[in-house]
Amino acid sequence: MECKLVPSVCSYCGTGCGVLFEVINNKIVGTLPMKTHPVNEGKLCIKGWNLHEHVNSILRLKQPLVKTFGRFMKTDWDEAIQLTADRFKEIIAKHGPDSIGVLVSAKITNEENYLAQKLARAVIGTNNVDHCARL
Amino acid sequence: MKEQIKSWLEQGTVDVFLGYREVDHHPIPWCFTQEAIEEVDDLVVSPARYSLEKIATHMAAEDPDIRIGMLARDCNNRALNVLYVWNQLRPEQVVTVEANCCPSPLKEHADCSYLEPGTVGAYKKAVGIDNHLRLEAVEAYGPEEGRNRWMYEFQKCIKCYGCRNICPVCFCRECSLDHDDLVGTGPLLPDIPIFHLVRAVHMAGRCIDCGLCEDACPMDIPLRLLYQKVNRIAMDLFDYRTGTSGDQPPFSILGDRVTLEPKPIQPVTGAEA
Amino acid sequence: MTLSEVKDISGKEGNFTVTVARHPRYVDMNKCIACGTCAEKCPKKVDDLYNERLMKRKAIYVPYSQTVPLKYAIDADNCIYFQKGKCRACEKFCPAGAVNFDDKETEVALKVGSLILAPGFKSFDPSRYDTYAYTTLPNVVTSLEFERILSATGPFMGHLSRPSDKAEPAKIAWFQCVGSRDVNRCDNGYCSSVCCMYAIKQTVIAREHSKVPLDCAVFFMDMRTHGKDFDRYYEHAEKDGVRFIRSRAHTVEPMPEGDDLLVTYADETGHLQKEVFNMVVLSTGLEVDEAVVSLSERLGIDLDEYHFTLTDSFHPVATSVPGIYACGAFTGPKDIPQSVMEASAAACAATESLAPARNTCTKELIIPPERDVRREPPRIGVFVCNCGINIGGVVRVPEVAEFARGLPHVVYVEENLFTCSQDTQDKMTEVIKEQGLNRVVVAACTPRTHEELFQETLINAGLNKYLFEMANIRNHDSWVHGDDPDAATEKAKDLVRMAVAKTALLSPLQQTDLPISQSALVVGGGIAGMTASLALARQGYPVHLVERSETLGGNARMLNQAHKGEPVADLIQKLTEEIRSEKRITLHENSVITHVDGFIGNFKTEIATGSSREIIDHGVAILATGAAEYKPKEYLYGEHEAVVTHLEMDGLLRNNDARIDKARQVVFIQCVGSRDDEHPYCSKVCCTHTVESALELKKRNPDINIVVLYRDMRTYGKREDLYRAARAAGVIFVRYSRDEKPVVTADGGRVDVRFRDPILDRTLTVQADLLCLATAIVSHKDETLAQFFKVPMDGDGWFLEAHQKLRPVDFANDGVFLCGMAHYPKPIDESIAQAQAAASRALTVLAMDTIKVGGIVSVIDPDLCSGCLACIQVCPFNAISFNEEKKVAEVNEALCKGCGACAATCPSEAPVLMGFNNTEIYAQIRGALAA
């Protein structure tokens, strides 16, 4: 029997609540709020409480999929990124950069959010950037 | 204490010992084992409380024969008693090292008022319910005042399920609070007061007044008072003191003799319109 | 066979030919739909005998609304056509063409092996009590008339009214012992046994029905509430304000003005009292009808001087003719539980010699295959019943039917006069098939009485019987809202909407067959246990008889004689020999039961004999563990040698002890340990035992002085003869009250007994050579055994039967039965009858090869169960056990009664009560609130 409580930060939004993952036999079985964490002081919202659920969810995507002939097929990262880049280029060439929007999420860190808007503005050339926290 | 725990682990009295250890300056629950016995030197009696017994039930569910040692305050011991009653752990598989502190009126040992809820603002005192109140004061509210104050508190609920999730004696695989017929999924507010009452009913004869729920509640709902109330009723009606022993729960039928009389229908006095 | 009469019987035991005359009904039973049109049109009004002539019926009639079979009949003596040659209105109006004036009396010859006579009783006609003026004063009624007045189907629809002016009485008197315990104005020397209790019941019910605080006074001699829980009922009524006046009222006179009645009586101090009542009820006794007497003469059955069957205490249901048995009031006056017991006992006795022929004349039932409807959308048929006018007279049934048509999933609606009639059932079967219905709602009466009938119909139509729901628009609606048809109609719609909402969600449930082990376990080797064992063995089934001590016979070993004088020792010897020589009986002496597993048909019981253990399989169990004599702590018992208990007195008599010969003065004190705070019940046998002992003492020494100190002499039934004989022999009976008990002090070798005589109103002291205490009978309170068999005990420690009146030897836990004093104190004859009854009930299980289990039972979803054991704690039938391997609770379908307590208790909704699951119930609630 192996049991560990692993400290982490909630990945749901930008608040950054401290959580503990309860790991038994290498499986995350539960999430606890970290009592001494200065941000959440032992409290969590319903999303934070259920972090372990989406880790273990059978619906969780573990590798990229590409839709071919109307069906999702498994693929590798190189191919997926290449395909996305190719399609972006194609669309920009045909309809201009403003035809692309970038929607970012609270589930990634602040720094990643910064990088995403940089990608949108500097690489793609669009100002159509938005964030779920603004909705 | 540390020597005791080490010898237990070495002699195989217990397979694991649940205590606390500081990780990045945060005391967090730690599972000490024979393989890493040197970690026992880092064991701390954390002022931050986690439900170690809940972790223990999770382990026992994986391996029913596991023997578990545990650092236990009064509240942990009460929770263990309840878990024995409800067949989630067996008394013979658990040994405890006593630690003195508990924020409950049920506490028998040292004072640990530093764990009691934080101060409450004037507005909450005026229209809601002060978490520091004694149950008698809450019971003394008139019908309308009681309703207004409780509903003010319940209206704040963001339905995080924290009270249930943190609770050391909540072990059901599927909770009634997840049940569509009782509590609909999605909407906020949750169905008040049904959400809280369903939980309160399930806490009767189970709540050991550890205060973890109130501690975890982002909205400062005075949950402890609510569950103290249901336990008080269980004591009055069933003569059952939750968590004090491993006796069977009060809600059994066979051999039960009731001396209560149904209350008559009293005419309305007109005090409340 | 109704309207039939036994004309003659020939042949002998095992091969009788019975000639039965079937009187003409003049109505074809197959055609009559009991619509009531004939009675409506019939011009001839006749006194309604069922309602004690308090109201009228027609010449074509059904005797009462619950008549079985519910078919009309013509009363030829009153029919205008039969009397005057014309009318035939009923024939003309009958929509079914059922009336047949050419119907003739026929005779049927039946070949049977045994006969049971259960002709019942006739209520005493009080006309000859001239001072009670029953014939002249309308407000003097018999108890049976009063019973009809209180009944919802009676002349005043259950409104408490008096016959003369329909006014609501505020003051009613009951006169006890009218036609009982009386050899002056009639020849009924016996006590009718039931009148005290029914009079109290009537006071209680009358007070409930009355809109004003009703003053009830019961004039009585001895209050004979000797049955199980009867004393409590009596005390409760008294505490509630019913007045009990110890006096035999002698005159009822009309008041000069109005219809009130002046009652004159002498109170206990001898003073004449006069009191005015609005109504007087005569608690009339039970008699055997002359027709029954003449039938008995024809059959050669010996009757006693009161025309009851001449039975002996050890064969309570056997008549003097072998092969002919009797039960009920024909063997002596008795109440419902005792009659029900005797009925089962007679069935047991009558089938004993016929056991080899069992299952030789049976027919197999052919059940059509069940249609699988699980994938079909719901197609609900709704049948709304008028129940004659029971529902239709209040609820606007067509409106309800129209409303039902608009409910979701309802594809067929029909309105019936009587949905439960056979022709409607046949039609329902057709409709289900034609319309392709897959669920049925009947809006009628209660599932308690009719659910099975309708389920049968569903089965016949190829539907699963659980795809059915009843809406009770009678008991819950038309009966309670009789004065408000609008509200009742709306409520009927609500009830139908609820039923339809639930029905749409019902799914078919399955029952499975479980083989049963065809042997019995009898616990207790007293008279009851031995009788039950022998009865079962003679019916062909192996029996294990477990007795704790080393001898058979129980308490009876200490008794000298039964109340009719039969020596008990002979009976014990005979039974013991029969038990030992009966090869089907395995006797376990010096044995106790240490563990019981299983359920009806499949019990596994561990029996410990000394240090050895044996596990036996059995299908049924009979508990006959008896009771014990109470050892008093008062009246110097155990401190003074002159003070003995009943059983000790029997011992002295049996051994011809010198103290008996020397005694000049003997005192008996009744109710020692009975009817007090510790044992608030009557021990039933002590009064009779005391008069028996007193008579025996008088027989041995006619000069002996005997004083009996009693509270109420309860020598019920024919035992009253003994009481009368004792008084005639000079035994002095003095009453004492619970508040003023006799005081006993030692006086050398004798004891002084001081008591107050209520008639002399003086305190007297008697110096007694012997003081016999009529001690209570107390329960063993064997809670271990109760837990083993999962059977309840009442507060006094008596095993609690499934229903005190209608199922007196069954337990709620199927397959377990009880008899003898473990049930309640009782004399030998009643113990034997109950033992035979228990055997009879056990036979109904043993005679089957399999039992059906499942259906409406709880099922626990193992995925949701956390193994907290809460459901096990709460299950009243111990039907749930914990599977240690899977760590979940599991329901035993054979034990589960479908009460739903587990489903209500489980914090995780893991148990689902089939047929009542959450979605179904919530749908029903939403249906209720949808209006």
Add this chain to the structure above:
Amino acid sequence: MTIKRITFLQELLGLFGLQERVHLAWISSAEAQKFVEVVTAFTEKIKSLGPNPLPAYRDAPRAALAAAAH
């Protein structure tokens, strides 16, 4: 057991002043009269108590209720 559970419920609802809205009575199938009396009395009582006050708390803005609490 039923009486304990219902008493439990009454006590709990007492926190909200609703204990009067639950009633327990034992009525056998033979006691139609008593059934009518109990149900009528209870219906009357509920009518005089007025509608369930709880739904208002779900719908009303919190501030308004807070004001009402004074």
